[in-house]
Amino acid sequence: MRRGADYERLEDRLTEELLAQVFRSCPQLQGRIDHTELATPLSFNHFLGRERGDFMSLAHTPQRFALRDLGAHTHVPGLLLTGQDVASAGVSGAVMGGVVAASAAMERDALEDLATG
DSSP: OOOOOHHHHHHHHHHHHHHHHHHOOGGGTTTOOOOOOOOOHHHHHHHHHHHHOOOOSSSOOHHHHOOSSOBBBOSSTOOOSSSHHHHHHHHHHHHHHHHHHHHHHHHHHHHEEEEEE
C-alpha cells in the first residue's frame, strides 16, 4: 500500500476534484463532510489480491468495446447474459445490461417499453 508521495498527492487531488463536483451540485454539504476516503483500481486490486484485470468489469479499452461477442446472446440455446459487461461498466451499465437481456428475451425493444410506460 505504500506507493509513495506522488501517488498520495494524486489521490488527494482526485479527492479534492470529486468533492468540488459534489459541492457544485450540493453546496449545502460544504463544511459538513467529516471524512473522505478514495480507493483507486490499484487499491481494489491490492485488497482483492489481483495482479491482472479490472476490479469491477472488463477493462475499458478500445479493444473491449470492439468485442463482438459481448451481448445478451450466447452460443447456448436459451442462455442470455445480463450485467455490466453486456452494455457498459458500473451501475448504469448493469441496468442497461438488464434492458439488453430483457429485449433479447422478449424479442422487442424493452427500452422503448420503459420510455412509453
